[in-house]
Amino acid sequence: MMLRKVFLQGYIGCLISNSILIMHKGEHDNPYTDAREYYNTRSAQFVKDYLYGNQRVVAAIKFAIGQIGHRSPTHRLLDIGCGLGWTTFEVARHFPNAEAQGIDMSDKLIDLAQRLFHLPNLTYNKVDVLGPDVLPCMEEKYDAILLIDVYEHIPEALRPVFFDRMNSMLSESGIIIMTIPSPEHQTHLYAKQPDDLQPVDEVVTLRDVLIFADNMGSKLHHYSHQNIWSTHDYVHIALTRAQATESYQRSVRVRTEMPLKRMISVWRYAFEYAPPVTEMVIRLHQKITKRPPFK
Numbered sequence: 001m002m003l004r005k006v007f008l009q010g011y012i013g014c015l016i017s018n019s020i021l022i023m024h025k026g027e028h029d030n031p032y033t034d035a036r037e038y039y040n041t042r043s044a045q046f047v048k049d050y051l052y053g054n055q056r057v058v059a060a061i062k063f064a065i066g067q068i069g070h071r072s073p074t075h076r077l078l079d080i081g082c083g084l085g086w087t088t089f090e091v092a093r094h095f096p097n098a099e100a101q102g103i104d105m106s107d108k109l110i111d112l113a114q115r116l117f118h119l120p121n122l123t124y125n126k127v128d129v130l131g132p133d134v135l136p137c138m139e140e141k142y143d144a145i146l147l148i149d150v151y152e153h154i155p156e157a158l159r160p161v162f163f164d165r166m167n168s169m170l171s172e173s174g175i176i177i178m179t180i181p182s183p184e185h186q187t188h189l190y191a192k193q194p195d196d197l198q199p200v201d202e203v204v205t206l207r208d209v210l211i212f213a214d215n216m217g218s219k220l221h222h223y224s225h226q227n228i229w230s231t232h233d234y235v236h237i238a239l240t241r242a243q244a245t246e247s248y249q250r251s252v253r254v255r256t257e258m259p260l261k262r263m264i265s266v267w268r269y270a271f272e273y274a275p276p277v278t279e280m281v282i283r284l285h286q287k288i289t290k291r292p293p294f295k
Contacts, residue, residue, distance in 0.1 A: 085113030
């Protein structure tokens with residue numbers, strides 16, 4: 001029932017988004033190179049969100065930490081589009097034995113991140129994940145890759161390039177942790193608040209997420225709508241590769257089997273040291289009726 005509801009929401013969101021995109025096609029289709037300047041000029045807003053709190057970011061951080069915490073030890077983490085570096089810092093702080101790296105195309109935001117956050121296992125680098133240069137971080141393998149409000153800012157035409165870069169960086173048992181605005185929220189912005197849209201702001205449907213998972217050789221491990229500022233305005237997603245899924249299933253099975261084994265041992269003890277049920281019923285019947293024992 002839940003799975004059918006998720007797919008229905010994704011299908012409806014896809015229909016709505018297609019109609020809205022046709023109406024507004026071209027209004028916010030700015031070149032990707034404009035995005036760097038856009039984020040450089042919005043650094044003050046990133047700082048304000050960190051100082052005064054932003055429930056969207058807080059919810060994303062909690063989700064990311066929870067997904068990483070459910071897995072086997074994670075050694076390398078990459079936060080793509082880290083912005084000010086708040087999420088990267090919190091993840092590095094919660095997992096001190098993991099090497100955490102945040103990357104962003106905005107040189108100004110990376111400079112602020114390097115000034116604000118300092119941990120032994122934390123680094124920040126200016127990297128355009130869609131840029132022509134293959135940098136050292138793109139030649140490494142990461143156990144977890146974070147895309148916190150990032151995927152909707154990847155131009156649809158450049159998604160194949162993005163898939164190639166992600167495949168080169170994600171380990172064989174890696175997990176991708178994503179948060180995106182829901183299709184309903186994006187179509188609302190296109191229709192009612194177009195000035196709030198960023199230079200590249202795609203509507204990402206459930207179908208788009210499944211295509212992403214398929215290109216990564218991953219499974220859709222988690223997909224849930226969140227109520228941040230309005231009903232179902234954001235979506236939290238986790239994509240896991242086969243080995244990671246099998247490892248997670250084994251851990252769940254172990255956690256399930258332990259209580260079951262304890263329950264069986266308790267019942268076995270009870271039947272071993274307590275009188276048989278039939279004997280107890282007979283004794284109770286005799287006590288009530290005051291009849292002598294059966295001969």
